[in-house]
Amino acid sequence: MDPLDIARWQFGITTVYHFLFVPLTIGLSALVAGLETAWIRTGKVEYLRATKFWGKLFLINFAMGVVTGIVQEFQFGMNWSAYSRFVGDIFGAPLAIEGLLAFFLESTFLGLWIFGWDKLPPKLHAACMWMVALGTMLSAYFILAANSWMQHPVGYRVDEASGRAELTDFWAVLTNPTQLVTFPHTIAASYLTAGLFIVGISAWHLARRRHVEVFRPSLKMALVVTLVAALGLVVSGDIQAKLMTEQQPMKMAAAEALYETEQPAAFSLFTVGTLDGSREVFSIRVPKVLSFLATGDFDGRVEGINDIQAASEATYGPGDYRPIIPITYWTFRLMVGIGFLTAGLALIGLWLTRRGRLPSNPWVWRLGVLALALPFIANSVGWIFTEMGRQPWTVYGVLKTADSVSPGVTATSMLISLIALTVLYGVLAVIEAGLMLRYAKADPPSQDEVLPQPGGSDADDAERSLTFAY
DSSP, X not given: OOHHHHHHHHHHHHHHHHHTTHHHHHHHHHHHHHHHHHHHHHOOHHHHHHHHHHHHXXXXXXXXXXXXXXXXXXXXXXXXXXXXXXXXXXXXXXXXXXXXXXXHHHHHHHHHHHHOTTTSXXXXXXXXXXXXXXXXXXXXXXXXXXXXXXXXXXXXXXXXXXXXXXXXXXXXXXXXXXXXXXXXXXXXXXXXXXHHHHHHHHHHHHHTTOSHHHHHHHHHHHHHHHHHHHHHHHHHHHHHHHHHHHHOHHHHHHHTTOOSOBSXXXXXXXXXXXXXXXXXXEEEEETTHHHHHHHSSTTOOBOOHHHHHHHHHHHHOSSOOOOOHHHHHHHHHHHHHHHHHHHHHHHHHHHHTGGXXXXXXXXXXXXXXXXXXXXXXXXXXXXXXXXXXXXXXXXXXXXXGGXXXXXXXXXXXXXXXXHHHHHHHHHHHHHHXXXXXXXXXXXXOOHHHHSOOTTSXXXXXXXXXXXXHO
C-alpha cells in the first residue's frame, strides 16, 4: 500500500462529502433571507411559513457542514504535513480571516436568527439572516483564495534556507486572477444548488396538491434563481476555461483528450481512449469549437497533451505530468452537461407554471424531484475535475503531490483513519438523509404557528411584531 494513494483517497472522500453541504448552505441562506424579506414587504403570511420551512432545512445542512468541515483542518496536519509546512505562511492569513471574521460572523447572526423570533423586530431579524448569507460568501471567498493560490501561485517567494513558501503580497493572493473567476463561478453553483433543492422538494408537495399557497411561490422563486445561476455558470465557466488554458494548459488538454497540438482545435463530443489514457482510439469532434472556447478565436492554437508533457519534462525534470485522462475528460463533461441541463429544466419549469398553472402530468413533478440530485453531482465532479486535473501538482508548478504527504505516517495508520472516517461519514450520511427527508416531507407550519397570537402573555410583543411585519 502506498501512503500517498491512501492519503489522496481519504482527502478526496472527506472533501467531496463536505462539499455536498457547502454550496447548499451558501445559496439557501440568501433564499431564506429573501423569503423573510418578502414577508416583511408584502405582509403575506405564506412567505413567513415558507421562511420557517426552508429555514429548518437550512439549519440541518449548516450543522452538518460545520461538523464535516472540521475534519478537513485535521487532515492537513495528519496526512499532509509536508504540504502544510510549505504553504503554512501563505494559507495562514486567508484561513485565519475566514475563521475569525467570516465564520464567527455567520455563526453569531445565525444564533440571533434562531433565537430571535418574536424577540427582535422583523426587519432586524431578517437582517440577521442577510448577515449570515454575507458571512457564508466571505467564508467562500477566503477559502477559495487559498485554493486558487494552489492553482495559480502568486504573491510569494520560496525561502531557500527553510524550503517554505513565504507570503510577500497578500493583496495579490486575494486578487489572484484565478480567484476572481472561481469565486463567482462557485457562488453561481451555490445558488443553482439551492434553487434546485427547493424545486425538488416543492415539486414533491405540489404533486400531491399540498400547501400550494406556500410551495408554488417557493417553486417560482427557485426556478428563476436556478435559471439566472445557470446563465452565470455559463459565463463564468467560459472565462474560467480561457484562463485555465493559459495557466494550466495540461488540464485543458486532458479535459478534451487532445493529444496533439491543433490549430484550429476541434471540440470533442465523444472520445474513447485507451484504458491507460495514453492515446485516442475513436472520437467525434466539432471543428474549431475548442479553439474558440479555449482562446476566444476560432483559429486559436491549443496545445496537446504530448507537447505539454515534453515541455514539462524539459522544465521540471523527468516524470509523468499528465492527470488521469479519462477521469478529467468525463468529469469535465458531466459538470458542463449538467449545467446546461439545469438551465433547460428551469426554462421548461417556468413555462409550465406560468400564470398560476400547475401541471397535471405526474411526470413533470417526478422530473422536478429527480432534478434535486443534479447540482450535487455537478458540484462533486466539478471539484474532482479541478483538483485531479491539476495533478501531479499540489501547488501548480511548485510542489508535487508526492512531496506533500506526511513523511512519518505509515500506510497502516492512514488506512485505519481512512476506514474510520469513511464509516463515520457513512453514519452521518444516514442521519443527514433521515433528517432531511423527515423535515422535507413535513407540512410547513400553519398561520397560527408562525404568527404570535394576541391575548397571551406576549400580546404586546406580538402586536409590535405584527406592526413591523405589516
